Amino acid sequence: MARPSLKTQRRRELLPVVARTFAELGYRRTTTAELARRCEIQENILYRLWPDKKAMFLAAIEYVFAAATETWQQLLERDGRGRTPAERLLAYESQHHGEFGLYRIVFAGLSETDDPEIRKTLRRMYGRFHEFIRDQLRAHRRAKCLRPADADLAAWAVIGLGTVANIGRELGLVNANRRRRLIACIGRLLIEGGGR
Amino acid sequence: MARPSLKTQRRRELLPVVARTFAELGYRRTTTAELARRCEIQENILYRLWPDKKAMFLAAIEYVFAAATETWQQLLERDGRGRTPAERLLAYESQHHGEFGLYRIVFAGLSETDDPEIRKTLRRMYGRFHEFIRDQLRAHRRAKCLRPADADLAAWAVIGLGTVANIGRELGLVNANRRRRLIACIGRLLIEGGGR
DNA sequence: GCTTTTTGTCAGTATATACTTACAAAATCT
DNA sequence: AGATTTTGTAAGTATATACTGACAAAAAGC
Numbered sequence: 001m002a003r004p005s006l007k008t009q010r011r012r013e014l015l016p017v018v019a020r021t022f023a024e025l026g027y028r029r030t031t032t033a034e035l036a037r038r039c040e041i042q043e044n045i046l047y048r049l050w051p052d053k054k055a056m057f058l059a060a061i062e063y064v065f066a067a068a069t070e071t072w073q074q075l076l077e078r079d080g081r082g083r084t085p086a087e088r089l090l091a092y093e094s095q096h097h098g099e100f101g102l103y104r105i106v107f108a109g110l111s112e113t114d115d116p117e118i119r120k121t122l123r124r125m126y127g128r129f130h131e132f133i134r135d136q137l138r139a140h141r142r143a144k145c146l147r148p149a150d151a152d153l154a155a156w157a158v159i160g161l162g163t164v165a166n167i168g169r170e171l172g173l174v175n176a177n178r179r180r181r182l183i184a185c186i187g188r189l190l191i192e193g194g195g196r
Numbered sequence: 197m198a199r200p201s202l203k204t205q206r207r208r209e210l211l212p213v214v215a216r217t218f219a220e221l222g223y224r225r226t227t228t229a230e231l232a233r234r235c236e237i238q239e240n241i242l243y244r245l246w247p248d249k250k251a252m253f254l255a256a257i258e259y260v261f262a263a264a265t266e267t268w269q270q271l272l273e274r275d276g277r278g279r280t281p282a283e284r285l286l287a288y289e290s291q292h293h294g295e296f297g298l299y300r301i302v303f304a305g306l307s308e309t310d311d312p313e314i315r316k317t318l319r320r321m322y323g324r325f326h327e328f329i330r331d332q333l334r335a336h337r338r339a340k341c342l343r344p345a346d347a348d349l350a351a352w353a354v355i356g357l358g359t360v361a362n363i364g365r366e367l368g369l370v371n372a373n374r375r376r377r378l379i380a381c382i383g384r385l386l387i388e389g390g391g392r
Numbered sequence: 393g394c395t396t397t398t399t400g401t402c403a404g405t406a407t408a409t410a411c412t413t414a415c416a417a418a419a420t421c422t
Numbered sequence: 423a424g425a426t427t428t429t430g431t432a433a434g435t436a437t438a439t440a441c442t443g444a445c446a447a448a449a450a451g452c
Contacts, residue, residue: 006398026307028224032440042401044442053440107307110366111222111300123367130369150381156360156370157353157382163363164356170306171319173326174352185346186353189385202428228410238431240412249410 011049011059014039019060019067023101027057027112058121061105065125068100069132086140086191089133094183098166102129130155140191147193154190161186207245207255210235215256215263219297223253223308254317257301261321264296265328282336282387285329290379294362298325326351336387343389350386357382 017039022030032053036043050056075092076085083091098104109122134155141148165182168174174182213235218226228249232239246252271288272281279287294300305318330351337344361378364370370378 028308029310031438033438042399043440044402045400047441048399104307106363107303110363111303111307112224119367123369126363126367127369150377153374153378153382156364156378157357160356160358160360161353162356163359164352167302167306167322167359168352171315171322173319173323178349181346182349182352186349186386189389190382193385227408229408239410240432241430243411244429 007049014041014046014049015059015063016067018056019063019105020101022057022060022108023064023104026104026108032056054115054118057109058118061109061118061121061125064100064102064105065129068102069129071100072132084136084140084143086136089136090183090187090191093162094180094187097162097179097183098169103163103166130159133158137191141193144192149193151193154193157190158187161190203245210237210242210245211255211259212263214252215259215301216297218253218256218304219260219300222300222304228252250311250314253305254314257305257314257317257321260296260298260301261325264298265325267296268328280332280336280339282332285332286379286383286387289358290376290383293358293375293379294365299359299362326355329354333387337389340388345389347389350389353386354383357386 018035021035021038024030025034032043032046035056036046039046046056050059072089072092075088080088106122106126109118113119134151137151137154137158138148140146141151161183165174165179168182169176169179214231217231217234220226221230228239228242231252232242235242242252246255268285268288271284276284302318302322305314309315330347333347333351333354334344336342337347357379361370361375364378365372365375
């Protein structure tokens with residue numbers, strides 16, 4: 001027996017590149033050749049780390065959601081200077097929305113495949129994402145003595161807000177300033193839940 | 197000279213099928229062979245009606261936006277029984293959202309191509325779509341003596357709402373009832389613009 | 393040093409798919 | 423009827439791309 005495998009470590013190293021590529025090009029346009037090129041390795045090696053292209057995409061989905069929530073967690077652990085977590089996340093997202101290409105991965109998964117496993121992973125990740133936001137909204141409304149009505153729906157609306165901000169940016173229809181206001185103003189409206 | 201061409205008519209006939217296919221399968225997975233199969237014609241004939249696959253997609257984009265706005269126009273021309281156009285559109289969308297596959301075409305265009313022409317068409321259509329909604333919102337707020345603040349942003353949020361409702365449906369995360377409430381309740385919040 | 397396993401390089405294969413060509417049949421005009 | 427153009431059918435091509443196999447070099451254990 002000899003030479004311990006560095007597979008898991010290698011996977012961890014390459015995953016950011018792989019995920020960024022999928023986010024940038026989508027599923028079909030991301031060829032395994034292109035992935036190899038960007039990773040600066042041979043195509044072959046990718047197939048030693050993952051069984052097939054689909055597995056690379058699944059790993060990318062999980063990575064991109066993990067990266068986003070991790071960043072948020074870290075943000076929330078810092079000093080909030082009196083603001084609720086929901087307010088701080090909103091402020092952060094108004095500046096950094098779409099940075100991980102999360103929504104682009106979702107688009108790719110939805111539009112380019114009908115693979116049940118991809119759907120399942122997407123569903124699980126997106127569901128967790130929603131829960132995270134919903135919980136922050138609930139906490140916010142409790143903290144500010146607002147009527148806690150249906151934070152679940154509001155959380156979906158917040159996700160929709162981020163999504164449309166990204167689409168607006170990609171199509172050059174909403175500039176940076178407007179996007180900031182979009183997320184800040186409408187986001188505020190959504191987390192407050194319409195006064196009272 | 198003989199036999200007048202029925203090209204434009206034929207195009208009009210096939211476009212719904214073409215658009216539905218693109219919406220269903222996305223850009224890459226929609227093969228020209230599959231298009232021909234669904235249109236019940238030979239692949240060849242498609243290429244006599246449009247110069248290439250991209251042109252078919254462009255036509256599909258325009259069709260799907262036209263179909264959506266046309267439906268809405270017709271809806272608004274009917275008797276509204278005292279409700280504002282914005283309220284009626286919301287009520288309609290809470291039942292029929294995503295029917296034309298409009299958002300799916302957008303996803304496909306954004307994620308599967310980086311073609312400038314596709315982007316441009318998408319941008320134009322999406323922009324018009326937004327203007328339409330924004331104008332309804334403005335009218336609504338005027339009619340109900342609400343503060344007319346930034347209906348432009350609210351209109352984007354409404355589009356985001358529809359988008360997330362569709363994603364939620366596709367991933368099986370938001371059932372029909374919740375989607376109806378999502379669009380009705382949050383939509384109401386958005387068109388009113390936070391009271392006053 | 394020898395064995396074993398991993399790693400890197402290169403070339404190859406099988407298939408899918410956008411798009412074309414060739415040609416016969418049918419329809420419309422004069 | 424004859425000329426001309428559009429339609430329908432079938433086969434073909436060239437390329438892109440997911441995935442594989444062969445093999446040498448290097449690293450780790452004995």
